[in-house]
Structure formats: structure tokens, C-alpha cells
Amino acid sequence: MIEAIATMSALGVGLGIVLGVAARKFHVETPPIVDEIEAALPGTNCGQCGFAGCHAAAEAVADGSAVATVCPPGGREVALKLVEIAGPSCHAGGADLAGQEDAGPMAAFIFEDHCTGCTKCYKRCPTDAIIGAAKQIHSVIFDACIGCDACVEVCPTEAIIMRSKPRTLRNWYWPKPEEHFEPAA
Amino acid sequence: MKLFSLSSLRRGADMFSIRGGIHPETNKYLSAKSPIEKMPMPSIIRVPLQQHIGAEAVPLVKRDDLVLKGQLIGKARGPISANVHAPTSGRVIAVGHFTAPHPSGLPVATITIRPDGEDRWGPHLPRLRPEDADPKDIAQRVMEAGIVGMGGATFPAAVKLNLRERYPLHTLIINAAECEPYLTCDDRLLRERAEEVADGIWIMAKALGVEKVIVAIESNKPDAIEAMRRHILAAGPNARVMRVPTLYPMGSEKHLVQTVTGLETPARALTAELGVVVHNAATAHAVHKAVRYGEPLISRVLTVSGHGIKRPANIEVLIGTPVSEIIDHCGGLEGEPERILLGGPMMGLPIQSLRVPVIKGTNGILALQKTESRQKAAMPCIRCGGCIKVCPCGLMPMEMHARIRNDDLDGAVDIGLLDCIACGSCSFNCPSNIQLVQGFNYAKGRLAFKQSQKHQQEETKRLADARNIRQEAIAEAKRQAMAKRKAEMAERKKAEAAAASGAAPETPKEAAE
Numbered sequence: 001m002i003e004a005i006a007t008m009s010a011l012g013v014g015l016g017i018v019l020g021v022a023a024r025k026f027h028v029e030t031p032p033i034v035d036e037i038e039a040a041l042p043g044t045n046c047g048q049c050g051f052a053g054c055h056a057a058a059e060a061v062a063d064g065s066a067v068a069t070v071c072p073p074g075g076r077e078v079a080l081k082l083v084e085i086a087g088p089s090c091h092a093g094g095a096d097l098a099g100q101e102d103a104g105p106m107a108a109f110i111f112e113d114h115c116t117g118c119t120k121c122y123k124r125c126p127t128d129a130i131i132g133a134a135k136q137i138h139s140v141i142f143d144a145c146i147g148c149d150a151c152v153e154v155c156p157t158e159a160i161i162m163r164s165k166p167r168t169l170r171n172w173y174w175p176k177p178e179e180h181f182e183p184a185a
Numbered sequence: 186m187k188l189f190s191l192s193s194l195r196r197g198a199d200m201f202s203i204r205g206g207i208h209p210e211t212n213k214y215l216s217a218k219s220p221i222e223k224m225p226m227p228s229i230i231r232v233p234l235q236q237h238i239g240a241e242a243v244p245l246v247k248r249d250d251l252v253l254k255g256q257l258i259g260k261a262r263g264p265i266s267a268n269v270h271a272p273t274s275g276r277v278i279a280v281g282h283f284t285a286p287h288p289s290g291l292p293v294a295t296i297t298i299r300p301d302g303e304d305r306w307g308p309h310l311p312r313l314r315p316e317d318a319d320p321k322d323i324a325q326r327v328m329e330a331g332i333v334g335m336g337g338a339t340f341p342a343a344v345k346l347n348l349r350e351r352y353p354l355h356t357l358i359i360n361a362a363e364c365e366p367y368l369t370c371d372d373r374l375l376r377e378r379a380e381e382v383a384d385g386i387w388i389m390a391k392a393l394g395v396e397k398v399i400v401a402i403e404s405n406k407p408d409a410i411e412a413m414r415r416h417i418l419a420a421g422p423n424a425r426v427m428r429v430p431t432l433y434p435m436g437s438e439k440h441l442v443q444t445v446t447g448l449e450t451p452a453r454a455l456t457a458e459l460g461v462v463v464h465n466a467a468t469a470h471a472v473h474k475a476v477r478y479g480e481p482l483i484s485r486v487l488t489v490s491g492h493g494i495k496r497p498a499n500i501e502v503l504i505g506t507p508v509s510e511i512i513d514h515c516g517g518l519e520g521e522p523e524r525i526l527l528g529g530p531m532m533g534l535p536i537q538s539l540r541v542p543v544i545k546g547t548n549g550i551l552a553l554q555k556t557e558s559r560q561k562a563a564m565p566c567i568r569c570g571g572c573i574k575v576c577p578c579g580l581m582p583m584e585m586h587a588r589i590r591n592d593d594l595d596g597a598v599d600i601g602l603l604d605c606i607a608c609g610s611c612s613f614n615c616p617s618n619i620q621l622v623q624g625f626n627y628a629k630g631r632l633a634f635k636q637s638q639k640h641q642q643e644e645t646k647r648l649a650d651a652r653n654i655r656q657e658a659i660a661e662a663k664r665q666a667m668a669k670r671k672a673e674m675a676e677r678k679k680a681e682a683a684a685a686s687g688a689a690p691e692t693p694k695e696a697a698e
Binding site: 043077167168179 | 291624627631
């Protein structure tokens, strides 16, 4: 009994020291810009950008292999922030911010008569925006949904679509007055 | 003992103590001579559940319910919200969404009632004698009656009556300035129901525990001033009527306080911090009805005016009456008006559909012809400084506008965008017809939107983190359960092995340990 405990402890301590030393020795410096970009991203690791999570996307943006519009759920706001952080270099690749203006935030919508209650979407949702249980109709909490498309991909009956979030009295505001001057006669 | 000082000299000249301001054509003659008339029962009533600043009320009725006049149909939710009552008896034909009386035309939760024509009262709120009632009970009653500020801001009145708990208050100012052109509903209310208004003022003063009461009326309403002076004793021994100059925007809360008391409210502070509370005259009338008779706020007086209306009038309407029926009652539209507004011409909201209902804060319906609505093509700013001269808040509209035009919203905030009261004096005075106030409204809305988006992004992060933590906890629990099962299995095997080797009596003991 005592031998076993001693061996395991020795093994643990030994390996721990090796790991600690290795972490110091082979430490990889992440550029601070990556952390900064990651902080600007939603951090839900939804994978819609095609990278393995927000950190990978941040790295890609930092080294210039991804464009500023990499994050679809973040939309125009995040894209502008990324340009601000990473500079115009990440703008290469023909990212068109102007085109994103009208898209607006999206949210998932579940057609209830198609939902089979398979709970697949509910498990995938990165923000817990879907409520449901086995063999129950699932539903989306609009305010929590970030429109990441993760649920759309897994739905076996194609019951989920993306809709733009409706404008309400609470988030409505006056449009910017347009100014076009007519030349003086 | 106070010595004679220069400031006491200035006190007499407080007549013009606000800076800026404009003198638009008041056009009050259109409706000032017509006494308040009662509107006949409309064919349908749509009561929005959000008629106030704050949280939406919760509906208490469902489709096909029969409601009585004055019955509570929407309950206030949260501290800043207001009750909603049935304006007449009838059948609820829908609880859903309907176009809001708002320039966006977006839907708002609405209860639609088909009146049965009997106008049968349900039980009134219990009788309350304000003479020996506790201030708290009066505020509670005002809350139950769903009274909101009826000058247009629609802030729940009970919240303002409860300010005495947080600030030492000394003065109640009744805002009857009615500085918006065209509107005459407060004027008529004071002329015809001065006694009731005075009683309401007295009740509010009691609820607030203030010593001084001042009723401020613009000098272009001599009849209202006279009527109010006749009944002012009903509002308490320390109440008086004050004639304030006719100057737009005199009816702005902070500017009225400055004119009446000489105290300037700090930027983004409440007038209560100076010990002054401002209520509208129509609100005082509603308080009178709620406390003396137990009647909730289900009707209001509004002005229907403008050159686009055949017969301009002041009408008492039920909350929820469609605008189209009110206009029909006033003889219909004259030609094709350029704009239909809810509220006054300076700060009122244009509406697209005439089917929308009037709500507690609607003090006017205006149909303006092309000659009145002043919409002209904008020209470049010539930096004349006209907007700066008239800005009652001492801001620089042209500079703010330039920054907003270049999407520098934070820069506009730096020079006081949030202190702008959107009175529209700058746009009115601009010789180039630049849409200054429209730009400020856009910028304020955009800032609020950005703020909410930022909040939402933080919320998203929190949700994602919570999910990660939960998933890790689940995985950890699984791992532990697995380890436990493994340990149990090992134990059992050991026991079996021990039993097989013949040491049977020892095993149960070990297990018990």
C-alpha cells in the first residue's frame, strides 16, 4: 500500500516538475495583439468563421490570413473593432464593410411543426439560447441568440432558419438626416 | 439679517432668465376659443400596454373577456411602469400587437376593446380622504390609477410623488406654460376646470410635503391666469400663480424651474436635487379625479388643430380612441395635409397611419399644411451662429451637427449632446434649413443602440462562459462517477477474491467499515 502511494506521488511530482520546466523552456510568446483581438470577438467558439474557435480566429486575423469580417455573429461592429486593433493590414482580401451595414443582427427561428425534439441544436448552442428537452418542441430565446448558425447545421429536419432580429420600439431610432445640397442657381 | 444685495435686484428680472429660446407663430387662436367637448363613443378602442416611460404593463385580460369601465386590464411591472385601465365597458376582441402611435410605425402590445355602448362603470378605487391621508397612500393611489406625466413625457407620476423620500423638497411647480404652438388643451382645462385642477395641485403638494406651490402660465393665456388666480386658494395658502414670458421652450422642466426660481439645474441632474418638483396641470387634474372620485386615468383633453383640420377643437377623448375617428369628429381633413403630428409642431411625432390610438401622453393631433410645416431643402452651414444664440441649453448645435455628420458621436457627446433637450429651436432658427435636431435625435438613438449592443455582447460572453463552466462541471462529475464505479468494482472483486480464499467472516466487517 505504502509503496504504491509513494510510487504514484513520486511519479506525479517528477512529471509535474518536467512539465513545469518544459512550460518555462518551450514557452511560446503569444503576441499581445492576439489577446486583444480575442477580447473583441464574442468568445462563443461557434466556429462559423471556419477556424477552431475564437482564439484561432484571433491568431489568423493577427497574422493577416483572415479578414476583418471573419466573425459573422459579430457583424459590422466587431469588424470595425478588428480593423481598429489590427490595422488596415487585416483588411486585405477584399473585405467589404459597407456591405455588412444592412444585414443587421440575425437570430435563429425554429419552425415548431418541423421540430422533432431531438435536442441536437440545444446541445450545440454556444450561448444556451435554445430551450428544449427530448421530444419537446424547442424554442429560441431571441435576446440571447447571436445568430452563429451552429444549430442550423445540426438540425436533421431543417426546421431552423436565420431571421434578422426585428426592430422594436426599444431599439428604434431616427435615421440619420441626409444632406445633399443643390448647387446655387 | 440679510443685507440688500444685487442678487435681490436680479430676482425681479427673472422674467427672462433662460438663455436662447424662440418665438414661433403660436397659432393658438385656431382652437383657443372652442370649449372642451366630449367625444362620442368611438367604434373601437385600442389601449397600448406601453404608454409610459419604463417597463411594459402585463395584460390581465384575454380575448372575449367582458370588461367594465375603469377595470384594471394591464398591471404595472417593476418600479417604473404604469397601470392601464379599460376606458369603457365592452368586449376584449384582441390581446396582441398593433401599430404604435410612434413615427416608426412599429407594433406595440395592445388590448383592443369593442365598446358595448353602455359605458358601465366597474368598481371605483376605494374612497380616500386626502385631508387625513398619509402622503404614501396618496402616491399609492396615483400609482394605482395609472397616472403618468401628461405633458408628453409620460413619466409615471407616482414615482415623482415619492421623491420626497430621497430629496428635501420645498417647491412644487405646476407646468401650465404650454409653450408648444397650436396646443390649447391645458389652457382650456385651466379656464374651465380651474377648481378641480387647484384641488389636484393641493393633493400633490400634500403628497410631496412642500411648502410652496407655483402655477406657471405663459403670458399669452390671460384667461387661464385669471381663472387660476380665482381658485388658487384651493391649492393651499402658499400657492400662487406666476405669469411667465411667452417663449419657447418655456415648458421644458429645467427651464421652467430656472425662470420661476432662478435656480439652474446642473447637467444631467434632476430638478429634485434643487428641491423642486414639476408636474403638468393635466396631471393635477387626473390626480384630483383619482383621489377624490377613485377614477383611474382613462380619458384626457387634447387639442385637434392645424390648418389641415376643418374644425379645430379641444376634445376630451377616451385613451385608445383611433386618431382617424377624432379627426372625423372634427369635420375631417382639409385637402391633403403635409404632415399629421401627435403632440406639438416643435417636438411632436409624425405618424404614418391614422388608425393608431391616442395615449395618455398625447396632448394634440395636428394636421399641418405645406405652408405650416416648414420643410425646405437644406443648404450648407454658413456658420452664422443663429443656432447657438437660440439654444436654451447653451450648446453649440452647429459644431455638434458637424461632428455627428462625420460619425464622431463621442466627439458630439464631449460638447454636450446629452444635455440637448431636442426642443428644435436650432432647426427653427437655421437660415440654411439644416436638420439640426433631427441629427441630434439620430445620434442619441444611435448611442443608446450602441450601448445596448455592447451590453448584449457582454451578456453573450457571460452566457458562453457559464456554458463552458457548466460543461466542465458535467464532465468532472462524470469522471468522478466513473472513478467511483471503478473503485467499487475493485472493492467487489477484492471481496470476491477474499471470499474465494476462505476468509469469509472478515469481509462483511470490512464492508461495514
